[in-house]
Amino acid sequence: MLAQPPGPPPRRGGPEAFLPPEFWRDANLAKSLKLTAEQTQKLDKLQKAQGEDVARLERDAMTASRNLRAALDEGTPAADRILAAGNRFAALRDQLLRKQLALLASQRVILTQAQWSALQQQAEQHRPPPPR
Numbered sequence: 001m002l003a004q005p006p007g008p009p010p011r012r013g014g015p016e017a018f019l020p021p022e023f024w025r026d027a028n029l030a031k032s033l034k035l036t037a038e039q040t041q042k043l044d045k046l047q048k049a050q051g052e053d054v055a056r057l058e059r060d061a062m063t064a065s066r067n068l069r070a071a072l073d074e075g076t077p078a079a080d081r082i083l084a085a086g087n088r089f090a091a092l093r094d095q096l097l098r099k100q101l102a103l104l105a106s107q108r109v110i111l112t113q114a115q116w117s118a119l120q121q122q123a124e125q126h127r128p129p130p131p132r
Helices: 027-033 037-073 079-110 113-126
Strands: none
Touching (some): 027 113, 037 079
């Protein structure tokens, strides 16, 4: 049986696991964090500037994953096509991780230590259990 190629980036374990997406737009969460108008504006600006790149890379990585699966499933597989598809997928995942880290770092700088701690506690309560 062929191993499944990695799918889209995992939702646990990467930098996106630290913060719910666009957490400041959740009225209850924003209220409990006591975000200032300035913080909300900075987070909106950051999302606009970097969020589109992250979303594009997520889509591209999913496409690359499907292309890798297709190369593996070919009736007459070719190692060079499989490796090319796999390398493309790996490169996109690397780019995605770097963008997610940059976004996370920028978001963290906007938040106070108390807000960061409260956000982590709330995010942990809403995370699904890890796969078994």
